[in-house]
Amino acid sequence: MACGQNSMLKLYRNLLRESKKWCNYNYREFALRKIRHEFRKNKIIEDPTKIQDCYVKGLQSLETIKRQVIIGNLYKTNKLVIEMDKA
Amino acid sequence: MLQSLRIILLKQWQLKKCRMLHTSISQLIEISVSKSDEDKLQATPTLGRALYLDAQATTPMDPRVLDKMMPYLTSYQGNPHSRTHMYGWESEAAVDHARQQIADLINANTKEIIFTSGATECNNIAIKGVARFYKEKKNHIITTQTEHKCVLDSCRFLQGEGFKVTYLPVMSNGLINLEELEAAITPETSLVSIMTVNNEIGVRQPIEEIGSICRKNKIFFHTDAAQALGKIPIDVNKMNIDLMSISGHKIYGPKGIGALYVRRRPRVRLEAIQSGGGQERGMRSGTVPAPLAVGLGAACELANNEMAYDHEYITKLSNFLIEGITSQLTHVIRNGDPVSWYPGCVNLSFAYVEGESLLMALKDIALSSGSACTSASLEPSYVLRAIGTSEDLAHSSIRFGIGRFSTIEEINYTVINTVKHVNRLREMSPLWEMVLDGIDLKTIKWTQH
Structure with missing residues (x-):
């Protein structure tokens, strides 16, 4: 099946990796928080068709994130004050 | 230069004559002085962008x-x-x-x-x-x-x-x-x-x-x-x-x-x-x-799809903000009903602090003293007046707007800086000194010159 544990883990890592490319602090942090939340929440699902649905949704989200990271980073701004403090 | 500063000060003075009872002149001077600071800030690109905490005015597009x-x-x-x-x-x-x-x-x-x-x-x-x-x-x-x-x-x-x-x-x-x-x-x-x-x-x-x-x-x-x-x-x-x-x-x-x-x-x-x-x-x-x-x-x-998730998250941030500020500062009044209330909109009055001075001091956080439509005027919010907030407290209110894209780090930064600047502004105020000495300001008879 397309969504064994390995492919699911790969999707999770890809989602996080793509989200980290976001220059916009708020979008980046939201994406990371939301991805982690969704995977944690859906960990208990055992029905294979539901898992497949989640997997497809994840793949679509990955495409959305890829596109939006490109658009967002075309028009990036200065970093926020809290990011400056960290650096 | 001095001449123009004097004119600005005079204008501020006239606008705020009625407010003099409640705030000190040093705080008011800071408003006009920091105006020129603001211009300097806008000219320096090395400084970071302000945090966005004005979700009631508008929200970033998802x-x-x-x-x-x-x-x-x-x-x-x-x-x-x-x-x-x-x-x-x-x-x-x-x-x-x-x-x-x-x-x-x-x-x-x-x-x-x-x-x-x-x-x-x-x-x-x-x-x-x-x-x-x-x-x-x-x-x-x-x-x-x-x-x-x-x-x-x-x-x-x-x-x-x-x-x-x-x-x-x-x-x-x-x-x-x-x-x-x-x-x-x-x-x-x-x-x-x-x-x-x-x-x-x-x-x-x-x-x-x-x-x-x-x-x-x-x-x-x-x-x-x-x-x-x-x-x-x-x-x-x-x-x-x-x-x-x-x-x-x-x-x-x-x-x-x-x-x-x-x-x-x-x-x-x-x-x-x-x-x-x-x-x-x-x-x-x-x-x-x-x-x-x-x-x-x-x-x-x-x-x-995400209302419950967002609401839970925003409530958490909102409680963190309120607790962080009220545990470190006294004489902070929350405006609005604490129960029948949307947690993403926190309106606080900091007694003995000029709202505008505080907004200026917190210029690396995008905040507002009320609705965006009326933020150009120095008049206190008519909403606060309608709920019976006194003139001085209405002038010292700040609205914190928390949204889906706010983070706990942003709130933490806001709490630290708000506490710091409220304390600093209060130390300038002779009224605050009187309050600390236990003088009830309402019993003082002010004379107008």
Whole structure:
């Protein structure tokens, strides 16, 4: 099946990796928080068709994130004050 | 240079003469001095951008919303009202889908959703439209003193046309008294307009109770839900809402679009303000902007799916903010009801601190002392005045707006800096010294020179 544990883990890592490319602090942090939340929440699902649905949704989200990271980073701004403090 | 500073100071002095009783001159001087600092700040690109904590003014667009809009901004340029070719059909299908997404969020029928340019236009159409349509038989409108400016201004405009308007007062927690509402209803009343969540203090009016009172008396009930939609559950049938204003840019959607819900059973009729091609059931002529409509629909669907998650997260941040500030500072007053309240809007008054000085000191955080429409004036907020906040406390209030994209780090930074600057500004104030010495300021007899 397309969504064994390995492919699911790969999707999770890809989602996080793509989200980290976001220059916009708020979008980046939201994406990371939301991805982690969704995977944690859906960990208990055992029905294979539901898992497949989640997997497809994840793949679509990955495409959305890829596109939006490109658009967002075309028009990036200065970093926020809290990011400056960290650096 | 000195001359101009003196003129600025003199102007500030005249503006704030009445406020001198409550704030010290050193704080006031800081406002005019820091004005030039601000110019310097804008010129230095090395400084970081301010944090955004003004979610009531507008929200950043969700990237998922933009993703849904992009095709209609680039490839599908059709006019959704064009019936003769495929470009029109594509756009029409997209607009219809968006209408469905909005209707699903509020449990309405798609035919009851009218696209407009925003909540202000919705409020204008709803109030003026209904009032004028029924003016032969009924010429009385009820609203509250804490409504948004566009509702109050529409009502004032109608007063000029001969309508009677009752502006209900609110209690000190910002909520209306239902008995007063019932007492204000007359056989001539055609419309009651009360907002769901207040834009300045975040209180939630008892919409369901107001709805049932209006239905019982056969009066139309309009609510401005711009600040409430997508943040708290709204069901137009359960709450007996007849007309509802929706704004796109308050729910992480695009700016420049809104929607008006107009009930069909029992039917609400209204006189259109805009004449034209008769789009949107004749209530709002003009081409529906398909990309913006798609964006509003997508924002509504996201809100529908993520309302509980967002609400829990925002409540957590909001509690962290309030506890962080109130545990480290005394004489901080929270405005608005602490129970019937949307946690994303925190309005605090810092006694003995000039609100504007504090906003200037916190210039790396985008905050506001009240609604964005009135943020240009130094007048204290009329909403705070309506809930009985004294002049000095109304001048020292700050609104913190927390949204989906706020983070705990941002709130932490805000707490640390707010505490730091409030303490610094208070140390400048002789009044604060007196308070620390235990002198009750109200017993002092001030003499004017």
